[in-house]
Amino acid sequence: MTAHNRGASVPHFLIAQSELPQEREARRRRAGKSSGETYAATLAQMRPGVATTIVSPTDDDTPTFTAERLARFDAVFLTGSPMHVYDDGPEVRRQLEFMCRVFASGTPSFGSCAGLQIAVAAAGGRVRKMPERMEAGIARRISATEAGRTHPLLAGRPPSWDAAALHGDEVLELPAGATLLASNAVTQVQAAEIRHDGGVFWGVQYHPELALREIAIAIAAQADELLEAGLADSQDDVEARARDIDALHDAPDRRALHWRLGVDGEFAEERLRRREIANFLASLPDLRTD
Template identity: 30%
Template sequence: MRLAILMTNTDASTFAQHHPDDGQKFSSLVHRVRPDWEIEVYPVKDGIFPSTLEFDGLLITGSPASVHDGSPWISTLEELVRTAIDKKIPMFGACFGHQVIARALGAKVGYNPDGWVLGRIETTFEDSGLTVPLYAAHKEQVLSLPKGAKIVARTPGCEIAGFAINDHVLTTQYHPEMTNSFVKALLNAFADDIGKETTDEAAQTLIKDTDLDALAEWIALFFEQADT
């Protein structure tokens, strides 16, 4: 299996420089359960895109950028999303990735009326009814479904916490790649920007970590089943 990770995280802060980037985070996550998969990382936020879409799958990461920023790289990424859809290339999107796929396909993305969503969030998956914890760090979310999509996950305050299109697109508003220690460090680093009360409330949810192996298996199975 050969995957392309399209890295969209624009954070160039000192905090970000002291932690693995999102390409490394997602590569490490997938390699927990599929160590032999070939993964190539493209920092599309710097305008660096793959020259071909001859991959078994694409994975679009999260970002502090907004899909409404108007940056040229976002428009290019949206066009890539539409091309991938036309070619039925399996595509997974997380947070910003979830939002940019939705917007590229004509859906609405906007602010969560309750503001920032941070910390460990219980996510209910539609097909199984299972509730799975995932980490959140967003203030925008998908407000309407793209044509042909179905909701696959919901959380309190976020009706479209994940969606799928046939067996070739799967998204989540959340961050399967983040660890408990990283989220704690993130909240501490950005408490002044986000607000201490909000980050303190989020920190109280971090009693336990997420199940990284289970989340990695979820992503890997999506690509394997879509590729069959």
């Protein structure tokens, strides 16, 4: 699929997935979709009829997307992935160069988890491995900063909320031109806006695009890491948590699961979980900088 002129009746979104080929295939075997395919499915549900193109900037055989070509899209979405943006290598460099061109194109962009970290690093901020901790399954008590309380990205969020999350890296330092929008006790940067080189990026450290079943599959697959981080005492604990989150996917109103997981509708209900993506889509007419 090729880019069309923005402003047409059907919006066209570019989805950049930073997984390596073997990681994409492993995710497809576990969850049925790559991270980019998950984003495409979510956007298609939220905006029926939308056109999407998935690209993998980390791959050495991916054609270069110039700033001029990127400007033809209505928005760019950056997915999560196992990528560590502080590891210098050709895959990371290609991804960061791609994001620099996104900023230069003026096309509004949105990213979750590693997508936020990529935008931070491309704009001059710093990302690190979280020291002796990680956030897995549920990011608890995320709260908006003073700037975040009136920012359209978080419109409709209560003063504190839980979100689907799975990450062992975090933003250490936001770049110049960034605004911190939300934090929690685990990591300072849970949501941010970045303005850089003529472009605007909105991002979150959590995963509004993921179905709860995908979160359940992901934490089950990373049981060893959760045990090493001290988040669970046994494999059985991880499997029990994964089962509860998977069950909540099918029964988001089930009060027993809300009680057992310690969540409310902000986490359980798909429409509320996707709030940041919905807010970004609604704000697109105001975000174009050219």
